[in-house]
Amino acid sequence: MIRRLVSPAVLVTVLVAGLIPAGAGPAAAEAPRGWEQQVMKVPAAHRLGQGKGITVAVLDSGVMRDHPELRGRVTAGPDFIGGGAEPGRPYWGEHGTAMASSVLRVAPQAEVLDVRVLWDEEDPARKRAEQAAESGGPADEQSVKAAGALAEGIRYAADKGAQVISMSLGSDEWSLGSDYDELTASAVDYALGKGVVLLASAGNGGSTDPLEVDANNTVAYPAAYPGVIAVAAMGPGGARAEFSQVHTYNQIAAPGVDIYAADNGGGYRMGNGTSPACALAAGTVALMLSRNPGLTPRQVRDILLRTAQKPAGGYNVFVGFGLIDAAAAVRAAGAAGKSEIEAAPYKGDEYFGDGPVAPPTTNPPIDMSYVAVGGAAAGVGLLFLLGAALLMRRPRARRVPGPPMSGPPMGGPSMGGPSMGGR
Template sequence: MIRRLATVVIGLVVATATPAVAEAPRGWEQTVMRVPAAQRLGQGKGVTVAVLDSGVMRDHPEFRGRVTTGPDFIGGGARPGQSYWGEHGTAMASSVLRVAPQAKVLDVRVLWDKEDPARKRAERAAESGGPAGEQSRKAATALAKGIRYATDKGAQVISMSLGSDEWGLGSDYDELTAAAVDYALGKGVVLLASAGNGGSTDPLEVDANNVVSYPAAYPGVIAVAAMGPDGGRASFSQVHTYNQIAAPGVDIYAADNGGGYRMGDGTSPACALAAGTVALMLSRNPDLTPRQVRDILVKTARKPPSGYTVFLGFGLVDAAAAVRAAGSAKDSEIAAAPYKGEKYFGDGPVAAPTTNPPMDMSYVAVGGVGVGVGLLFLVVAALLMRRPKARPVHHPRMPGPGF
């Protein structure tokens, strides 16, 4: 069954809005991403992946000391051990470490789980249109603070299985978060985000929104779409031009915050699986830049038949091919492109002299005569104006009759 499934996915049927196949075999994502072959080349040793999420139950048997707990930037009152603390984040950390078993996870809480009372209070406040409370204001800056914290703590990869389409309470684009993304990229950190789960192309699907989702849409962030076991886009995966790669997102078996395991769907596990692949790549070559990581993922992905699509980006992550390519990648050098044209010095290129036809001297003669006549008229006019005027002669009047 696994071999047949791998063959189907390797072929990557045309990515349309095909409903996900139910009850995929456990671990199918490992097979189709060729994770076992990738792990023979690297296991993520020495790489820290920051999981920015709802918290991670680090005492889960799955983790065995591989999770470090960072700050809780969103707060709200929930504590580890409660059902609405760490449900989503624990599963995401599990998916990262299933791909990169020797990597370390840095848990940074920036998100409320769906059933968290603090989330419900914030949603009610937003719907009422009233002023944002202290908790909502804190939530608005949590992601930006989490990105900067993870960067300063040395995380090489930041996995963000969240998005404004599904988790956001305020505006989508946020200047603080955009600046934090730029800060992390400038430090050489690779950032990945889930594409979003409101992507149905069915006009009758009332829950679909397919809006632009951040942080996936920020420049420099690798946006990960979700693929189903049939090789097509998972029916919920957002459809956008910023989608770059795809990973399995249906029936993903992962740890839960109660100490056990369960299946889950979404672009969230797809992002976590891709982040684990990046950890394998960096353990193979720690000098890769974020741009090199993105280029390798794109070039080694199993492309859809039509090439790039807004459904699956450049295709399914091929972990084995990506790790192999990472090992042979050369150092990235930034230099000015050489000029291959002619060399000029001094004042630079000089234009060829302009040549004009010979002047017709007859026009010069006519012009000269015209100028002379004009001057003569001016002289005569001046003399006439200077000539004294004749005075009038007065004659005595003749006396008339009666005088």
């Protein structure tokens, strides 16, 4: 997750992982180990491609490159967020190691580029940044550095030739400021312009449990940036995972419950979240690009959506266009031709279509005699209006009452009764 903290001096972005331990929440039967491979049809996809020649940049909390599952498959990139943590610490690479593992489980011949832009949940640097922001004092140098880490990581990965960028992180639902960031939005556009496919987790605040403190379901970035493929999480039963955030920008879904992945301590662990869902989706994209390296980001997205195992109605805000079908996506990628959308100079005629159908029309000159007559008539009309206004303003004569009448009313004989005004 990305938690944005506000101080008087600067908006500070603190990056927070979005992986939920498998033991969190109500007790439930554990899903079969590796169930995600089966429902995504990964074994069938491996017969068509395994990600060879494709680099997936994992923008996260660091990757333990000497883990038995990852050794020789990860290239070290820079640490853009810093904070003093080093490999071997329990709070260094906990989240990132698991995400790299999930990517490579789907695309075993791909290469992971490790770019550190994220603090793990228990990292002391994250806690210091939170305390500094909450105190209302000026942001320290470390917090300012953290604010630009994600944007720098995206640009670095694009410049280093990564074809896929996996971002298992999202804006915290308890943020105190706007999570939209101009620097990150610009970096997303930069990477898209280089043909890089970007994916991000939808967020873990989608619970409807009133006791769940993170159940705010707010807009999450970078998933909400245009051009980024937002990945929701599904459970073993095929429905949205209860924590997966619900938004109209959700485009696709992948398994996110009881996902078995590498641990930064050297073993393995289970975890839940939209984070592993994003990593699994990124691995699928690596398979697609190894089958057809010429695919554009738009083509990749369209193929994923078209080949997905769709929900009733074809789309909903819970899981987007449905669960990824890796085998169908890789087959479609191999059959896709070159994108027809490209900029080209116009080399046709002077006019679009058939051009003008007749010469431009001209109007005869105005007859000034009509103008003079019209002006005179307007003047006479104005005089009449002024006269009428003056007449309306003249005072009326006041009527003076006369003495009471003693006889019958004027103009008619007596009706046999008393006259008006007396007997």
